Amino acid sequence: MERTGIDLWVGMFVVAGVAALVMLAMKVGNLGTYNVSDAYKVHAYFANVGGLKATASIKSAGVLVGRVESITLDTERYEAKVVMSIDKRYQFSRDTIGKILTSGLLGEQYIGLDAGGDTEMLKDGEQLKMTQSAMVLEDLVGKFLYSKAEEPAK
Amino acid sequence: MPAAKTIRAIGHRTINAVWRIGMATRFFFLILMYSGSSFRRFHLIIKELFSTGVMSLIIIVVAGLFVGMVLGLQGYETLKRYGSESALGVMVALGLVRELGPVVAALLFASRAGSAMTAEIGLMKATEQISAMEMMAVHPIARIVAPRFWAGIISMPLLAALFSAVGVFGGYFVGVVQIGVDEGSFWAQMQAAVDFEHDILNGVIKSFVFGTAVTVIALFEGYDAPPTAEGVSGATTRTVVTSSLAILMLDFILTAMMFGGS
Numbered sequence: 253m254e255r256t257g258i259d260l261w262v263g264m265f266v267v268a269g270v271a272a273l274v275m276l277a278m279k280v281g282n283l284g285t286y287n288v289s290d291a292y293k294v295h296a297y298f299a300n301v302g303g304l305k306a307t308a309s310i311k312s313a314g315v316l317v318g319r320v321e322s323i324t325l326d327t328e329r330y331e332a333k334v335v336m337s338i339d340k341r342y343q344f345s346r347d348t349i350g351k352i353l354t355s356g357l358l359g360e361q362y363i364g365l366d367a368g369g370d371t372e373m374l375k376d377g378e379q380l381k382m383t384q385s386a387m388v389l390e391d392l393v394g395k396f397l398y399s400k401a402e403e404p405a406k
Numbered sequence: 407m408p409a410a411k412t413i414r415a416i417g418h419r420t421i422n423a424v425w426r427i428g429m430a431t432r433f434f435f436l437i438l439m440y441s442g443s444s445f446r447r448f449h450l451i452i453k454e455l456f457s458t459g460v461m462s463l464i465i466i467v468v469a470g471l472f473v474g475m476v477l478g479l480q481g482y483e484t485l486k487r488y489g490s491e492s493a494l495g496v497m498v499a500l501g502l503v504r505e506l507g508p509v510v511a512a513l514l515f516a517s518r519a520g521s522a523m524t525a526e527i528g529l530m531k532a533t534e535q536i537s538a539m540e541m542m543a544v545h546p547i548a549r550i551v552a553p554r555f556w557a558g559i560i561s562m563p564l565l566a567a568l569f570s571a572v573g574v575f576g577g578y579f580v581g582v583v584q585i586g587v588d589e590g591s592f593w594a595q596m597q598a599a600v601d602f603e604h605d606i607l608n609g610v611i612k613s614f615v616f617g618t619a620v621t622v623i624a625l626f627e628g629y630d631a632p633p634t635a636e637g638v639s640g641a642t643t644r645t646v647v648t649s650s651l652a653i654l655m656l657d658f659i660l661t662a663m664m665f666g667g668s
Binding site for chain 1: 449452453455456459460463499503560561563564565567568570571572574593596597598600601602605606610
């Protein structure tokens with residue numbers, strides 16, 4: 253084959269391959285959807301994080317506002333310390349409540365933020381004071397059994 | 407003493423295997439050493455890109471489409487039991503980007519392009535073209551081997567990316583267009599679950615490693631082949647077998663390093 257023909261085909265091949273990579277990054281991956289470069293960090297303590305993982309999403313009113321940065325056990329309080337990075341565009345009041353919720357019945361866990369009424373906003377490095385831990389199935393079953401036992405026998 | 411004979415045979419085979427691994431490693435470094443001149447004559451690499459990359463396009467695209475479609479069908483059948491058909495996009499995309507894209511593309515590449523490389527170089531050696539080159543003071547590794555090596559390394563990640571991209575569309579076609587999974591949740595859940603660095607970049611790294619392994623094995627087998635018809639055919643077979651096994655073993659190691667324990 254002619255040299256220019258080969259050049260053309262190889263050029264098309266390389267362009268198609270790079271286009272496939274870009275398409276994977278943008279359309280399949282999360283590069284086109286969310287960027288954590290401009291974010292501030294807050295942390296919160298949870299009695300139990302359940303199945304929450306680092307990089308789990310943080311949502312407020314169902315909108316993705318950030319990602320979980322890290323989860324560690326604080327050995328002074330024996331509670332899980334969750335560091336969250338939240339997009340700078342979204343400011344939350346200082347009495348915001350953080351809850352660990354589950355998307356769907358078997359879905360993955362995420363942190364839901366319920367905004368409060370405080371006029372002061374959370375700043376980088378501050379702590380969410382009010383949290384609600386993850387639901388643990390064994391605890392729920394235990395509560396259910398206790399409440400059943402307390403009911404008067406029919 | 408039959409026992410001593412068996413042990414001697416084992417020893418002989420082991421020494422042979424280690425010797426070949428050592429030769430292949432030396433060969434690899436020789437290629438890297440002589441790569442400079444092949445970059446100065448880039449049209450040689452482009453010519454090889456045509457025969458390894460462009461000629462593999464059709465098999466890669468068609469295979470990717472069908473693998474994606476099968477993933478869509480099978481994934482739907484399984485996910486339906488748990489009422490989570492909306493996670494079909496996640497399953498198809500993660501399966502392709504992390505594993506099937508790099509691995510299947512590399513296996514196809516080994517049998518489509520790797521075997522051709524081995525046969526070509528083996529035949530060049532059998533017809534004494536390589537010795538002729540040496541006599542003309544042209545280093546055969548710089549002129550023949552290095553361009554093929556770089557062409558393989560460049561084309562493998564591109565082919566794997568094409569395989570994954572086409573496969574995602576195959577899964578989309580079966581899942582959304584044919585079966586009727588919700589289109590929004592197909593793409594949205596996929597985008598939420600697939601991470602650029604953790605999934606896509608690691609897949610590219612995998613295909614890069616596989617491309618290196620396949621081309622080095624193919625070129626070494628060709629260069630090392632006995633200069634007879636039988637020798638070349640045996641070398642071609644060995645290329646496909648060895649590189650397929652190498653891909654699968656490397657895949658396990660890389661997967662354990664990238665995704666294990668997280």
